[in-house]
Amino acid sequence: MRDILSHRVAIVGPGALGCLLAASLGRIGVEIRVLDHDSQRAGLLRHSGLTLEQGERLEHFPIQATADPLRIGPVDLVLLCVKSPALGRALLSLRPLLTKSTLLLAWQNGIGHLPVLQEADLPCSVALAVTSLGANLVGPGRVRFGGEGATRFGFLRITQEEAKPALQETAALFRRAGFEVRVAEDIQAQVWNKLLVNVGINALTAIHGCENGALLDNPEALRLMRAAVLEAAEVALAQGIAVAPDPVARTIAVCRATAANISSMLQDVRQARQTEIEGINGAVLEEARRLGIPAPVNAKLFAAVRGMEQSYPPG
């Protein structure tokens, strides 16, 4: 068997998480190819590399980056790190990276990406990565580690038996890079349990313009967090999802572990980008409506973030 470090690995989307993964894997000797839809930024990354800020420590890594998927060609592993609103476009452009033996690992928040991945007619096996890691993009190719968090991998679809050992090897690779990773049989439950955390953190940090930890010092935000998470947990339970005990306490624990992090949704709002609200509070709202469960707090958070998106300056 080939040493996993020699596997061809591509990261699609050099946002906060993509840069964190590229730097962490680069540190243990994995050669990463980055695919970016933005050719100007890809040029900048090729030229200046990646910088990882962790506490006082600054590390620098050279990186291969391109906007042309044909320059990368087929790889063993794709880490798909674009946000869910950009997923459709990314799935079209990354086709040259895929063969039937490629493993594609998708790292989106929420649940909006699941039907998109299922309906994309990809030639390869697809797994989901569910993570509570914090990562903060400070500038192009410059990422600040935003806090520890568990990561779980699990299959959405398997096209080849070889994908099973490949996913285990990928988990081992990430552990070697310092992440807390396990392959989970119940990935659907993991996705929902992480969704409950994002339901309680992301919109509120965007609305209050604060770091994750600051929500815990704001009694009104804390009240809405509890209510939103409990509404979402009720929706999950009604669908037979194995909700892990005390989702509110888990959300608070993630806020503490990533206290200084700017959530991905607040990063999006600050950059006037479309957020993942549709796949987070929006998805809960849609399921709640379908099941006839009231979800007024999720409706309120959804409307507030939608309103922020609609008031972005034109262009």
Ligand code: PAF
């Ligand atoms: O979306 C995010 O920012 C992250 O999922 C998390 C765990 C909330 C940390 O900020």
